[in-house]
Amino acid sequence: xxxxxxxxxxxxxxxxxxxxxxxxxxxxxxxxxxxxxxxxxxxxxxxxxxxxxxxxxxxxxxxxxxxxxxxxxxxxxxxxxxxxxxxxxxxxxxxxxxxxxxxxxxxxxxxxxxxxxxxxxxxxxxxxxxxxxxxxxxxxxxxxxxxxxxxxxxxxxxxxxxxxxxxxxxxxxxxxxxxxxxxxxxxxxxxxxxxxxxxxxxxxxxxxxxxxxxxxxxxxxxxxxxxxxxxxxxxxxxxxxxxxxxxxxxxxxxxxxxxxxxxxxxxxxxxxxxxxxxxxxxxxxxxxxxxxxxxxxxxxxxxxxxxxxxxxxxxxxxxxxxxxxxxxxxxxxxxxxxxxxxxxxxxxxxxxxxxxxxxxxxxxxxxxxxxxxxxxxxxxxxxxxxxxxxxxxxxxxxxxxxxxxxxxxxxxxxxxxxxxxxxxxxxxxxxxxxxxxxxxxxxxxxxxxxxxxxx
Amino acid sequence: xxxxxxxxxxxxxxxxxxxxxxxxxxxxxxxxxxxxxxxxxxxxxxxxxxxxxxxxxxxxxxxxxxxxxxxxxxxxxxxxxxxxxxxxxxxxxxxxxxxxxxxxxxxxxxxxxxxxxxxxxxxxxxxxxxxxxxxxxxxxxxxxxxxxxxxxxxxxxxxxxxxxxxxxxxxxxxxxxxxxxxxxxxxxxxxxxxxxxxxxxxxxxxxxxxxxxxxxxxxxxxxxxxxxxxxxxxxxxxxxxxxxxxxxxxxxxxxxxxxxxxxxxxxxxxxxxxxxxxxxxxxxxxxxxxxxxxxxxxxxxxxxxxxxxxxxxxxxxxxxxxxxxxxxxxxxxxxxxxxxxxxxxxxxxxxxxxxxxxxxxxxxxxxxxxxxxxxxxxxxxxxxxxxxxxxxxxxxxxxxxxxxxxxxxxxxxxxxxxxxxxxxxxxxxxxxxxxxxxxxxxxxxxxxxxxxxxx
Numbered sequence: 001x002x003x004x005x006x007x008x009x010x011x012x013x014x015x016x017x018x019x020x021x022x023x024x025x026x027x028x029x030x031x032x033x034x035x036x037x038x039x040x041x042x043x044x045x046x047x048x049x050x051x052x053x054x055x056x057x058x059x060x061x062x063x064x065x066x067x068x069x070x071x072x073x074x075x076x077x078x079x080x081x082x083x084x085x086x087x088x089x090x091x092x093x094x095x096x097x098x099x100x101x102x103x104x105x106x107x108x109x110x111x112x113x114x115x116x117x118x119x120x121x122x123x124x125x126x127x128x129x130x131x132x133x134x135x136x137x138x139x140x141x142x143x144x145x146x147x148x149x150x151x152x153x154x155x156x157x158x159x160x161x162x163x164x165x166x167x168x169x170x171x172x173x174x175x176x177x178x179x180x181x182x183x184x185x186x187x188x189x190x191x192x193x194x195x196x197x198x199x200x201x202x203x204x205x206x207x208x209x210x211x212x213x214x215x216x217x218x219x220x221x222x223x224x225x226x227x228x229x230x231x232x233x234x235x236x237x238x239x240x241x242x243x244x245x246x247x248x249x250x251x252x253x254x255x256x257x258x259x260x261x262x263x264x265x266x267x268x269x270x271x272x273x274x275x276x277x278x279x280x281x282x283x284x285x286x287x288x289x290x291x292x293x294x295x296x297x298x299x300x301x302x303x304x305x306x307x308x309x310x311x312x313x314x315x316x317x318x319x320x321x322x323x324x325x326x327x328x329x330x331x332x333x334x335x336x337x338x339x340x341x342x343x344x345x346x347x348x349x350x351x352x353x354x355x356x357x358x359x360x361x362x363x364x365x366x367x368x369x370x371x372x373x374x375x376x377x378x379x380x381x382x383x384x385x386x387x388x389x390x391x392x393x394x395x396x397x398x399x400x401x402x403x404x405x406x407x408x409x410x411x412x413x414x415x416x417x418x419x420x421x422x423x424x425x426x427x428x429x430x431x432x433x434x435x436x437x438x439x440x441x442x443x444x445x446x447x448x449x450x451x452x453x454x455x
Numbered sequence: 456x457x458x459x460x461x462x463x464x465x466x467x468x469x470x471x472x473x474x475x476x477x478x479x480x481x482x483x484x485x486x487x488x489x490x491x492x493x494x495x496x497x498x499x500x501x502x503x504x505x506x507x508x509x510x511x512x513x514x515x516x517x518x519x520x521x522x523x524x525x526x527x528x529x530x531x532x533x534x535x536x537x538x539x540x541x542x543x544x545x546x547x548x549x550x551x552x553x554x555x556x557x558x559x560x561x562x563x564x565x566x567x568x569x570x571x572x573x574x575x576x577x578x579x580x581x582x583x584x585x586x587x588x589x590x591x592x593x594x595x596x597x598x599x600x601x602x603x604x605x606x607x608x609x610x611x612x613x614x615x616x617x618x619x620x621x622x623x624x625x626x627x628x629x630x631x632x633x634x635x636x637x638x639x640x641x642x643x644x645x646x647x648x649x650x651x652x653x654x655x656x657x658x659x660x661x662x663x664x665x666x667x668x669x670x671x672x673x674x675x676x677x678x679x680x681x682x683x684x685x686x687x688x689x690x691x692x693x694x695x696x697x698x699x700x701x702x703x704x705x706x707x708x709x710x711x712x713x714x715x716x717x718x719x720x721x722x723x724x725x726x727x728x729x730x731x732x733x734x735x736x737x738x739x740x741x742x743x744x745x746x747x748x749x750x751x752x753x754x755x756x757x758x759x760x761x762x763x764x765x766x767x768x769x770x771x772x773x774x775x776x777x778x779x780x781x782x783x784x785x786x787x788x789x790x791x792x793x794x795x796x797x798x799x800x801x802x803x804x805x806x807x808x809x810x811x812x813x814x815x816x817x818x819x820x821x822x823x824x825x826x827x828x829x830x831x832x833x834x835x836x837x838x839x840x841x842x843x844x845x846x847x848x849x850x851x852x853x854x855x856x857x858x859x860x861x862x863x864x865x866x867x868x869x870x871x872x873x874x875x876x877x878x879x880x881x882x883x884x885x886x887x888x889x890x891x892x893x894x895x896x897x898x899x900x901x902x903x904x905x906x907x908x909x910x
Binding site (some may be wrong): 001009033035039159162164172189190193194208225226227228229231239248249251252253255256259260262263264266267268269279282283286287289290291293294296297298300301304305308311312315316318319320321322323324325326327329330331333334335336337338340341345351361362363367370371374375377382436440443444 | 464488491492538614617618627644645647648663680681682683684686703706707708710711714715717718719721722723724734737738741742744745746748749751752753755756757759760763766767770772773774775776777778779780781782784785786788789790791792793795796800806814817818821822825826829830833882891895898899
């Protein structure tokens with residue numbers, strides 16, 4: 001049964017109590033009825049020694065391997081690094097091909113080499129093969145345990161083959177290959193069950209099979225799977241030889257990860273989320289974007305210094321600096337979120353530069369005029385008491401500066417990610433360094449130039 | 456074959472050329488080999504009349520229904536509203552239960568009522584039943600076409616049942632029910648094929664079946680499916696009666712949507728992405744957050760006015776306003792992104808308030824001190840020429856103001872979403888109005904108070 005968060009707290013408390021009492025058999029009984037994912041979900045609340053004890057009470061190597069697969073990568077590596085070597089080998093061998101390769105790729109190198117050495121040749125070859133692919137490619141996320149059916153088999157023989165291959169991941173599609181192991185078709189398990197037993201696979205398969213190459217970007221793989229509502233997509237090498245499959249559960253992970261990456265990158269806070277990220281690492285990831293912002297802020301301060309004379313004459317102008325920059329910044333952030341997310345979900349076509357930027361300029365202009373007028377009106381009441389200058393002129397200056405800054409902010413915030421996408425640079429990165437800083441500087445320049453020109 | 460973006464442009468151009476030439480048979484031939492999703496992907500590039508023509512050339516009603524299902528909701532409703540009623544009815548009837556209910560729920564009400572009236576009673580009852588569920592619930596996204604197998608059937612009978620129900624969506628799991636239609640177990644199609652034909656379903660099924668209630672939030676459904684790597688989850692009513700299933704492809708849509716919502720909400724730019732959103736609607740969605748920012752900016756301007764005396768004496772201080780606010784704002788945005796995303800993906804536990812906020816305060820403090828010192832050093836060189844005050848004191852004031860503002864920004868940006876999550880308010884909404892504005896005001900207050908106190 002799935003567990004809500006409050007249930008998992010209670011579950012962990014029960015386990016802790018039983019561990020204190022050394023009640024191994026009781027724990028074993030509870031864990032027998034527990035889904036490996038649920039045990040993995042609470043394991044982080046225990047000290048390393050207890051984590052190892054709980055894992056060994058969870059069942060056989062297969063069950064333990066499922067628990068380790070469900071852990072976050074950081075926890076899994078920590079745990080495996082504390083095990084005796086033979087236990088680590090036994091667990092890694094029971095993990096599915098893609099999960100074991102991911103884990104071995106992240107483990108400390110000498111340990112990883114020792115585990116691979118201790119594996120039977122066939123398995124270690126498979127794993128080293130997988131380790132060669134880039135982490136964020138189809139090869140890197142695929143499972144090599146794919147069921148390939150020869151095209152001239154009969155349906156009844158194929159059913160037998162399915163029955164005899166318990167290790168294969170989610171065999172809901174059967175991929176059909178020719179004599180050279182080349183992918184030539186696809187057949188759903190459903191179709192196989194529904195057709196007459198003597199039918200030849202070649203005649204009932206769908207030859208229009210969609211596949212991806214091993215080096216295909218994982219985001220593109222996710223897009224194909226979700227666009228066509230596939231449960232899995234076969235992976236082929238350069239010679240169209242079937243080498244694995246990416247299943248929809250891995251695609252879900254990719255989609256989640258990419259969304260998290262986009263959000264964190266846009267905020268200049270690194271590119272992945274790790275609940276156990278050390279403060280030092282967090283600082284290291286965040287400092288570069290803050291440095292960029294600092295440089296931008298210092299440029300802005302030089303701009304203001306250049307207009308010190310204007311400022312000295314009309315001191316109340318200083319009070320409007322934050323609101324002018326703030327409004328421009330907010331419009332910029334809105335535009336950026338819309339454009340970056342639209343590009344990521346392919347709702348925005350990279351080629352329609354002017355259509356996208358034009359529409360954002362239009363929206364920015366209306367918002368700019370609206371809020372510029374509001375701010376100008378506020379300014380008028382603010383300046384009315386002062387005698388140094390015409391309050392109406394000052395109000396016009398503040399209002400129009402705000403409007404212009406907002407329009408420019410919207411333009412920059414739409415244009416930069418569109419340009420980045422065209423140059424095949426991730427548009428989500430565009431925010432941190434470029435847009436936020438650019439908008440601050442633009443705001444100050446526009447404000448003081450307009451004010452100086454008008455009054 | 457899946458199409459990359461450049462291919463889809465070429466595809467649309469070909470169709471346009473053939474339409475101009477009135478080459479119906481040629482179009483029909485091309486569309487026969489086209490995946491409905493791919494036709495749906497380019498349909499937006501045609502005028503309404505041509506959209507209808509292309510749709511009718513796409514094949515039978517089933518094929519046309521698949522194309523309509525793959526369109527964005529806006530395009531689908533526009534298209535159906537232009538069809539003759541009988542054609543609309545024919546297409547809606549061929550759509551899968553969940554898709555037709557979604558469409559009917561969005562269509563203009565009188566048209567929707569007419570279509571439902573024209574459907575056979577059984578189908579119209581199913582659809583009206585579905586329309587009763589909330590849009591963002593399990594009931595709202597489930598498909599009612601689920602295969603229920605009585606528990607005392609034999610495996611061979613069950614296989615026959617599968618073979619005779621072609622309409623059922625993705626039958627990879629078979630859900631087992633008792634005499635009262637209550638869900639009692641689950642069986643994969645694979646298990647069914649692998650067991651002996653005379654086995655009784657009750658004996659081979661897994662009785663630990665995970666299900667969700669019709670009113671369960673769609674985000675929770677997505678979480679369960681992705682947590683346990685399910686391909687589908689059965690939906691039951693209050694009496695545990697099996698009423699439908701949510702498949703993994705719908706879950707992917709939910710995950711995508713929710714991520715988009717989070718990003719747009721955090722930027723104060725509405726909550727959904729629609730490529731055909733009118734500028735007016737965009738302005739309407741964005742204006743409230745900008746109004747909140749305007750109010751915040753005006754409060755900040757009042758704060759600065761309160762310190763006009765200090766400012767008049769040390770005019771260069773004005774130049775540092777943007778950088779102080781900017782640095783605080785950037786740290787706040789980083790913290791916010793980390794906390795909001797961590798909460799959304801359940802990597803952050805709502806209950807660990809102090810652990811999360813404490814860690815963000817720690818990181819904020821280190822970053823604050825680091826960049827405060829840097830800014831102070833810059834300030835020292837800036838102030839050195841002026842004779843009005845001790846440049847060292849001014850530098851200390853600017854640096855420490857920046858550090859304090861950054862720490863407070865990190866604190867607020869971590870605490871507000873954590874509090875919102877506890878109160879069951881969507882933490883992503885917290886950014887727009889609360890945090891950005893709060894941080895601006897905090898920055899100004901801290902800056903001028905510290906400066907006045909020190910110099």
